[in-house]
Amino acid sequence: MEKRLLMGNEAIAWGAVEAGVAVAAAYPGTPSSEVVETLAHLAPEYGFHAEWSVNEKVALEVASGAAYTGARALAAMKQVGLNVAADPLMSLAYIGIKGGLVLVVADDPGPHSSQTEQDTRKFAAFAKLPVFDPSSPQEAKEMVKAAFVLSEEFHLPVILRPTTRTAHMAQDVAMETANLPTRDYRFEKDPKWVIFPSLSYKKHILLNQAQKDLAEKFSHSPFNHLVLNPESSEGIVASGVSYNYVMEACETLSIHPSILKIGTPYPLPSQPVLDLFAHCARILVVEEQEPVVEDQLIQMAWKEEAKIEVSGKQDGRVPREGELNVDKVIAIIKAFLRQREPKDLAQPPHARVQSILGTMETTEAASAVEAAHEHSFELPPLPLRTPVLCAGCPHRASFYAFKEVGRRQDAVFTGDIGCYTLGTIPPLDMLDTCLCMGAGVTQAIGMSKVEPGRKHVAFIGDSTFFHSGIPGMINAVYNQADITIVILDNRTTAMTGHQPHPGLERTATGPNPKPIDIQGIVKACGVEFVREVDPYDLKAMKEAAREAMAYKGTAVVIAKRECVALVKPEVKYVVDPKTCTGCELCLKKLGCPAMAKDKTLVVIQDNCSGCGVCAQVCPQNAVREVSLR
Amino acid sequence: MKLDIVIAGVGGQGSVLASRVLAQAGMAAGWEVRTTETIGMAQREGSVVSHVRIGSQLYGALVPDQQADILFGLELAETARALMKLKPGGVIIANQGKVVPASVSLGLSVYAEEPIRESLCRTTKRVMLVDADALAMEAGSSKTVNVVLLGVLSALAGLPFRRDDLLQVILESVPKKAVAMNQEAFERGRKIGVTFHDRK
Numbered sequence: 001m002e003k004r005l006l007m008g009n010e011a012i013a014w015g016a017v018e019a020g021v022a023v024a025a026a027y028p029g030t031p032s033s034e035v036v037e038t039l040a041h042l043a044p045e046y047g048f049h050a051e052w053s054v055n056e057k058v059a060l061e062v063a064s065g066a067a068y069t070g071a072r073a074l075a076a077m078k079q080v081g082l083n084v085a086a087d088p089l090m091s092l093a094y095i096g097i098k099g100g101l102v103l104v105v106a107d108d109p110g111p112h113s114s115q116t117e118q119d120t121r122k123f124a125a126f127a128k129l130p131v132f133d134p135s136s137p138q139e140a141k142e143m144v145k146a147a148f149v150l151s152e153e154f155h156l157p158v159i160l161r162p163t164t165r166t167a168h169m170a171q172d173v174a175m176e177t178a179n180l181p182t183r184d185y186r187f188e189k190d191p192k193w194v195i196f197p198s199l200s201y202k203k204h205i206l207l208n209q210a211q212k213d214l215a216e217k218f219s220h221s222p223f224n225h226l227v228l229n230p231e232s233s234e235g236i237v238a239s240g241v242s243y244n245y246v247m248e249a250c251e252t253l254s255i256h257p258s259i260l261k262i263g264t265p266y267p268l269p270s271q272p273v274l275d276l277f278a279h280c281a282r283i284l285v286v287e288e289q290e291p292v293v294e295d296q297l298i299q300m301a302w303k304e305e306a307k308i309e310v311s312g313k314q315d316g317r318v319p320r321e322g323e324l325n326v327d328k329v330i331a332i333i334k335a336f337l338r339q340r341e342p343k344d345l346a347q348p349p350h351a352r353v354q355s356i357l358g359t360m361e362t363t364e365a366a367s368a369v370e371a372a373h374e375h376s377f378e379l380p381p382l383p384l385r386t387p388v389l390c391a392g393c394p395h396r397a398s399f400y401a402f403k404e405v406g407r408r409q410d411a412v413f414t415g416d417i418g419c420y421t422l423g424t425i426p427p428l429d430m431l432d433t434c435l436c437m438g439a440g441v442t443q444a445i446g447m448s449k450v451e452p453g454r455k456h457v458a459f460i461g462d463s464t465f466f467h468s469g470i471p472g473m474i475n476a477v478y479n480q481a482d483i484t485i486v487i488l489d490n491r492t493t494a495m496t497g498h499q500p501h502p503g504l505e506r507t508a509t510g511p512n513p514k515p516i517d518i519q520g521i522v523k524a525c526g527v528e529f530v531r532e533v534d535p536y537d538l539k540a541m542k543e544a545a546r547e548a549m550a551y552k553g554t555a556v557v558i559a560k561r562e563c564v565a566l567v568k569p570e571v572k573y574v575v576d577p578k579t580c581t582g583c584e585l586c587l588k589k590l591g592c593p594a595m596a597k598d599k600t601l602v603v604i605q606d607n608c609s610g611c612g613v614c615a616q617v618c619p620q621n622a623v624r625e626v627s628l629r
Numbered sequence: 630m631k632l633d634i635v636i637a638g639v640g641g642q643g644s645v646l647a648s649r650v651l652a653q654a655g656m657a658a659g660w661e662v663r664t665t666e667t668i669g670m671a672q673r674e675g676s677v678v679s680h681v682r683i684g685s686q687l688y689g690a691l692v693p694d695q696q697a698d699i700l701f702g703l704e705l706a707e708t709a710r711a712l713m714k715l716k717p718g719g720v721i722i723a724n725q726g727k728v729v730p731a732s733v734s735l736g737l738s739v740y741a742e743e744p745i746r747e748s749l750c751r752t753t754k755r756v757m758l759v760d761a762d763a764l765a766m767e768a769g770s771s772k773t774v775n776v777v778l779l780g781v782l783s784a785l786a787g788l789p790f791r792r793d794d795l796l797q798v799i800l801e802s803v804p805k806k807a808v809a810m811n812q813e814a815f816e817r818g819r820k821i822g823v824t825f826h827d828r829k
């Protein structure tokens with residue numbers, strides 16, 4: 001069988017193609033973006049529809065519409081995207097679907113690039129929907145296919161939840177034949193698609209019944225497997241990616257407990273857990289984020305009156321925050337094994353969970369790598385390498401202009417989600433808030449209503465504007481908010497890997513003949529003060545900032561300039577050492593990573609993208625343009 | 630058999646390509662492979678650590694601390710930052726070139742070049758510090774630093790894949806017009822690698 005090196009998200013996409021997916025929709029978000037990126041790539045060849053939707057709610061609704069007709073459909077998003085899509089999801093669980101509907105939600109324990117560490121398995125349990133938890137790209141691919149089948153059998157959406165370590169892990173993956181979607185899907189009219197309260201009640205009964213059937217079904221799923229060691233009275237249960245860490249840790253420690261691998265954490269499969277109960281006196285549950293498996297297991301033990309000692313998150317053994325890894329799991333297992341010694345067993349268990357402090361101590365103990373350093377090394381201080389806006393990023397110019405103008409006015413700068421969140425980092429020190437998609441505009445409205453004398457400026461990216469900025473802007477106009485909205489229009493969704501959005505000339509799979517004009521939307525929503533400026537032109541940008549902030553009412557400035565990651569520089573800038581006085585104003589004000597100090601002067605390095613902003617900041621006119629042609 | 634490699638560098642230096650080609654060379658030799666990256670949220674300029682595992686019976690992609698057989702550094706300070714991954718007696722193959730972050734120019738941190746070098750040399754006897762920036766420029770572009778260092782690596786004895794397979798995968802992964810340049814970069818790296826090997 002052919003094998004390919006595939007990232008988890010690519011494997012998920014291929015799984016969908018092998019399952020004959022007809023519609024795939026997503027809003028990009030790390031670590032989920034590559035699912036639909038890959039599908040968009042494959043869509044023309046395999047004849048299905050793939051799209052970047054404007055937000056996650058839209059993506060899930062688009063996919064569910066297709067599934068109503070009997071087609072197989074997939075929606076993908078990151079965990080916080082599911083918050084946006086929660087509305088359709090909760091109702092879909094009641095109404096159900098016809099064709100298989102798989103919802104891929106990538107979780108980000110750590111977190112590496114998210115606002116929260118929320119656990120989608122818990123969300124699945126809340127929505128009463130089955131969830132798969134893949135431990136590797138290969139398994140993720142098989143799970144997608146199984147999820148489509150399960151979805152059609154139970155007429156329910158099914159969630160596949162990879163974490164960053166599966167979504168972004170690459171592995172040798174076995175490929176199978178792709179299935180082309182058929183074309184004869186048809187939506188059959190039926191009152192069952194209309195969610196009335198009376199119908200909801202009936203559907204809720206069925207949904208609750210399905211929980212038991214799903215748990216029974218999962219008892220025979222190949223994604224859960226139990227390896228019993230009759231010699232050992234200890235067992236370890238691991239969900240998803242944690243299984244890898246447990247296996248490697250046991251190998252390193254040369255121990256052989258019974259091991260139950262869980263691939264379907266909700267609803268927890270009953271049979272393998274009962275089998276484990278029958279063999280073990282002590283069970284350790286290893287999972288990231290919330291105790292989803294652990295809590296169900298404890299419930300089951302209580303119901304069965306099984307005399308089992310369960311260790312995991314509830315007794316503080318396994319940390320609830322951050323990612324696990326082999327080093328942490330080795331420490332956890334060692335501590336778990338140590339605990340069985342009689343003197344430890346005599347200790348009342350509540351001593352370990354008594355206080356938050358106690359839990360924290362155990363958490364820290366678990367996360368500390370066992371300090372068995374066989375070779376020691378001392379590190380000198382290392383340079384700080386915090387992420388920064390790219391050299392020549394247009395956002396830097398926009399921030400600089402507003403900072404210069406707003407400085408004396410004690411203005412508040414609310415922020416949003418995107419590369420521009422990096423505007424908080426010195427020396428720009430811009431953006432006083434960042435909460436969630438779209439909140440920059442709306443929080444500015446709230447502040448302006450109670451701080452009438454102060455100026456509130458909300459920054460929002462172009463993709464975020466389409467995602468959830470427009471309702472906020474309409475709200476500002478309607479409720480007569482005295483705020484300035486700055487749309488940082490860099491013609492892409494930069495942070496997640498440059499996906500297109502409705503303002504651009506392309507879709508996920510081809511040209512977009514009708515790009516939506518942001519300025520047109522702003523005007524149509526009733527904003528009377530609108531300026532579109534090139535942020536590289538600092539003078540014009542400052543002028544627009546000044547006017548907008550002086551304006552009474554909702555003002556919008558569109559800072560339009562392409563992200564530098566998308567363009568090839570035609571010029572670069574150099575500092576003339578004869579004119580430069582070494583004041584370092586350019587460096588200290590902009591913090592462009594292309595600028596460095598060379599003894600007393602400032603020099604510009606190779607990564608200069610030729611934006612020319614520093615040349616406008618230099619009071620001596622010492623920065624000159626040179627052509628690269 | 631299990632070979633664990635940790636690749637440390639700065640965004641934009643091609644560490645992802647390096648991890649992918651190593652994995653593909655491993656696959657070509659019939660092994661299981663795993664790779665993963667830890668990338669911050671920035672598009673460029675941030676620290677990037679990639680993990681590559683080649684062998685049989687593999688589980689996760691993350692290389693545990695003190696487990697890497699090879700620490701492969703594209704940038705000096707980033708190599709030091711990943712030092713806790715190196716196995717006692719492991720090999721360091723690293724670029725002695727620096728990418729100085731903006732925080733240093735702004736006076737928020739320091740780049741202590743000599744102490745960093747010393748810390749690398751103190752950790753293991755098997756250190757190959759290479760002026761990969763210069764070799765890459767000689768080959769035709771600073772973008773080939775990763776390939777120069779892959780060339781250095783290819784001179785190690787006992788790798789689980791063939792040197793030619795590695796080179797071929799590299800050449801298949803780069804744009805057509807950059808093939809000759811990358812081949813040149815690889816060979817230059819390999820020559821240096823051989824001299825280290827002889828010294829041992």
Ligand code: SF4
Pocket residue numbers: 391392393572573590592593594595604607608609610611612613614615
């Ligand atoms: S022109 Fe100046 S500000 Fe712009 S990228 Fe080059 S060094 Fe940075």
Ligand code: SF4
Pocket residue numbers: 388389390392393394395419420490494495563564565672673
């Ligand atoms: S990728 Fe684009 S938007 Fe993001 S920091 Fe770089 S230039 Fe700015």
